[in-house]
Amino acid sequence: MSNSTLLKSSIAKKIAMALSGLFLISFLSLHFFINLMSVFSADVFNSMSHFMGYNPVIQFLMQPILIVGVIFHFVMGFVLEIKNRNARTVAYVKFNGAANSSWASRNMIISGLVVLAFLGLHMYDFWAHEVVYKYVDAKAIDTTRYYSELVAKFESPVRTVLYSLAFVLLALHLWHGFNSSFQSVGFNNKYSKKLHKLGYAFAIIVPVGFIFIALFHHFNN
Amino acid sequence: MASKTINITLKIWRQKNANAKGSMETYKLDNVSTDSSFLEMLDQLNEQLINERQEPIAFDHDCREGICGMCSLYINGEAHGPDRAVTTCQLHMRKFKDGETIYIEPWRAKAFPVIKDLVVDRSAFDRIQQAGGFVSVNTSGRTMDANAIPIAKVDADKAFEAATCIGCGACVATCKNSSAMLFVSAKVSQMALLPQGKVEATQRVLNMVKQMDEEGFGNCTNTGACEVECPKEISLENIARMNREYMKASLKS
Numbered sequence: 001m002s003n004s005t006l007l008k009s010s011i012a013k014k015i016a017m018a019l020s021g022l023f024l025i026s027f028l029s030l031h032f033f034i035n036l037m038s039v040f041s042a043d044v045f046n047s048m049s050h051f052m053g054y055n056p057v058i059q060f061l062m063q064p065i066l067i068v069g070v071i072f073h074f075v076m077g078f079v080l081e082i083k084n085r086n087a088r089t090v091a092y093v094k095f096n097g098a099a100n101s102s103w104a105s106r107n108m109i110i111s112g113l114v115v116l117a118f119l120g121l122h123m124y125d126f127w128a129h130e131v132v133y134k135y136v137d138a139k140a141i142d143t144t145r146y147y148s149e150l151v152a153k154f155e156s157p158v159r160t161v162l163y164s165l166a167f168v169l170l171a172l173h174l175w176h177g178f179n180s181s182f183q184s185v186g187f188n189n190k191y192s193k194k195l196h197k198l199g200y201a202f203a204i205i206v207p208v209g210f211i212f213i214a215l216f217h218h219f220n221n
Numbered sequence: 222m223a224s225k226t227i228n229i230t231l232k233i234w235r236q237k238n239a240n241a242k243g244s245m246e247t248y249k250l251d252n253v254s255t256d257s258s259f260l261e262m263l264d265q266l267n268e269q270l271i272n273e274r275q276e277p278i279a280f281d282h283d284c285r286e287g288i289c290g291m292c293s294l295y296i297n298g299e300a301h302g303p304d305r306a307v308t309t310c311q312l313h314m315r316k317f318k319d320g321e322t323i324y325i326e327p328w329r330a331k332a333f334p335v336i337k338d339l340v341v342d343r344s345a346f347d348r349i350q351q352a353g354g355f356v357s358v359n360t361s362g363r364t365m366d367a368n369a370i371p372i373a374k375v376d377a378d379k380a381f382e383a384a385t386c387i388g389c390g391a392c393v394a395t396c397k398n399s400s401a402m403l404f405v406s407a408k409v410s411q412m413a414l415l416p417q418g419k420v421e422a423t424q425r426v427l428n429m430v431k432q433m434d435e436e437g438f439g440n441c442t443n444t445g446a447c448e449v450e451c452p453k454e455i456s457l458e459n460i461a462r463m464n465r466e467y468m469k470a471s472l473k474s
């Protein structure tokens with residue numbers, strides 16, 4: 001199958017969207033796990049962060065894949081949104097979407113945009129900082145700086161609130177997105193009911209957990 | 222027992238022809254029996270309009286018993302109105318209150334252009350069907366009896382459920398993306414589940430999806446609105462099956 005047909009058809013786009021979403025979910029899980037460690041032990045958090053920051057496979061293979069994955073996901077999100085808007089040229093005078101579908105499912109572009117704005121801030125906060133530290137200033141390796149850097153970020157109440165708000169929207173994004181991606185890749189069978197419950201649990205627990213971590217460091221220090 | 226009657230206000234989309242600019246017009250209709258169907262109510266309104274020497278409202282209908290898929294109408298923001306698992310012709314006026322204002326609009330999708338008033342052109346569905354929604358049967362005289370092929374009950378039931386799709390287009394109308402995935406997946410599934418349909422399965426799903434895309438329908442984002450509004454309760458399972466069929470077919474071809 002050629003590359004062009006791969007993304008030309010609606011179903012191929014749908015599947016690509018789902019795979020990128022699932023990829024982001026697995027990344028998010030790992031990220032959550034590492035952040036959670038910061039609540040329990042500064043040492044464990046430091047050593048994990050150091051590993052992630054200096055391991056060549058992570059830095060030069062996984063990180064570029066992640067960046068491409070994120071960009072692919074939101075660019076495709078925009079493409080689909082525009083195509084879908086164009087598929088209805090005259091709007092309904094009365095459209096009762098709430099009668100048959102969830103708000104989260106109808107507004108993935110809104111929750112996505114908020115998450116995207118958050119990602120901008122987040123990249124500026126941590127990723128840009130890392131790049132400057134390692135490659136611009138070329139400072140010496142310090143395996144214990146991560147915890148204090150993290151804590152310093154959450155001193156600001158504005159940042160803590162912005163982070164928390166973004167995670168509420170991420171929860172909505174995942175509320176629909178988690179289960180949607182399985183449906184997209186064709187997974188709909190006798191296990192789906194159980195998987196749906198897991199999806200909803202994930203969509204709540206992970207973002208709420210992130211909020212907890214932000215608040216924990218804000219109030220603890 | 223005398224049946225109850227209600228007085229209603231209707232806001233209805235009027236459009237002279239495909240190229241005219243349409244608008245919502247307001248009509249008052251009194252003494253509507255709650256036992257009448259939604260289409261009978263429109264008949265009553267049309268009689269009133271004809272008596273007033275006005276142009277009656279054009280709307281699609283045929284069987285008036287929920288089997289032909291001809292009736293449509295976006296009623297108060299929902300395809301086939303507020304009731305579940307019914308077509309507009311099966312919708313009763315007892316679902317509405319006395320004094321209520323009811324909005325009636327045509328299916329809205331670029332792929333379903335308005336022909337007149339509430340009538341839209343759904344021939345895009347026909348072209349999707351023609352692209353592969355069939356099983357080629359040799360009729361030269363040695364046709365095998367379909368019943369001679371054993372089919373698992375589960376598969377037969379699922380194929381039958383998919384085959385109950387009447388092609389009304391409510392799924393497209395209700396979808397915020399104007400996606401035709403529920404319709405197409407029902408037509409793909411009904412064949413894909415049966416041995417007779419397996420022969421042409423690869424080309425069928427590829428061709429039907431290609432035609433669906435060319436007609437200008439939007440992309441499914443799994444909101445699930447179609448399944449809720451579908452008068453025949455076609456399941457989202459069919460869309461998942463079509464996605465699997467599509468992946469299989471793409472890898473094969």
Ligand code: HEM
Nearest residue numbers: 018021024025074077108109112113116177180181184442
């Ligand atoms: C950590 C960040 C993110 C995660 C974990 C995530 C996850 C997901 C998942 C799992 C889906 C469902 C895919 C499917 O229905 O098959 C999805 C859909 C979507 N995402 Fe994201 N996403 C993230 C960020 C973003 C961003 C930054 C945008 C930017 C606009 C975005 C826009 C969308 C849109 C518009 C959809 C719906 C498209 C569709 O269902 O076809 N997402 N996302």
Ligand code: SF4
Nearest residue numbers: 386387389390392451
């Ligand atoms: S899937 Fe349901 S809503 Fe769509 S055309 Fe068939 S019967 Fe109508």
Ligand code: FES
Nearest residue numbers: 283285290292310
């Ligand atoms: S008129 Fe035939 S289904 Fe409604």
